[in-house]
Amino acid sequence: MPIHRLNHAVLFVSDLARSTDFYCGVLGFRALPQAFPGAAFLQAADSANDHDLGLFQSRDAAPGARRTGSVGLYHLAWEVDTLAELGRVRDRLAEAGALTGASNHASTKALYARDPDGLEFEVCWLVPDAAVVEELSAMTSPTRPLDLDAEIAKYGADTRGGPRTDPTVWQHLTGPA
Structure with a gap:
């Protein structure tokens, strides 16, 4: 299993x-x-x-002692259901001074942030299965800056993303299993 x-x-x-x-x-x-x-x-x-x-x-109460790239956890990722929610999270992270980046990874739209100890985490919206192949095919690089307004215009603010349910979505990249 x-x-x-x-x-x-x-x-x-x-x-x-x-x-x-x-x-x-x-x-x-x-x-x-x-x-x-x-x-x-x-x-x-x-x-x-x-x-x-x-x-x-x-x-060990020393926050941020771990160096980026050292052995240990890099980051965790949590999903949100809609791009509207991703926008709300982005605003809250920015208000808290925690937002460190926003990326378009084709299959996901992602925010990156650090908690008070400097631990990095991601909050992402998964592009619906039906649009993943088109998104991946259009990518010229693995990561682009996230334009959340453009993504909302494309998909709608309240369109539910993920979870991935179609294992064949990735076959055009990896070949048959």
């Missing part, structure tokens, strides 16, 4: 309360009743998971 999708992520953070406030206030997670001291368990708004993000107080 293959892996289906990311169920949850767990991060060590330098300031548990600050990180909990960030993920709840900026990305809309909700804190669940704590199971034990030194930890917070957060759930995404429409999730049925027991938790989507676990935060543990680090014994």
Whole structure:
């Protein structure tokens, strides 16, 4: 049985309360009743998971000590349902001073940000399966700057993206399985 999708992520953070406030206030997670001291368990708004993000107080309280490109977690990615929601997340991340980039990867439209400890994460909208091949065929490079207004004009603000349900979408790139 293959892996289906990311169920949850767990991060060590330098300031548990600050990180909990960030993920709840900026990305809309909700804190669940704590199971034990030194930890917070957060759930995404429409999730049925027991938790989507676990935060543990680090014994090493030095934020940002990890160098970019060093061994360890690079980033996590969460999906949103619509481009309108991606726009709302972009605005909240910008207001929080956390937004670091926005990219068009053809099959996804992505925002990049850093939490208070400098841990990078992505929030993305998945292009619907029916449009992925066209998007990938039109790409001249693997990544372009994201023009969210243009994507909304193309797909509509409230068009639901993903999840990927058609495994043949990628065959034109990789060949038959």
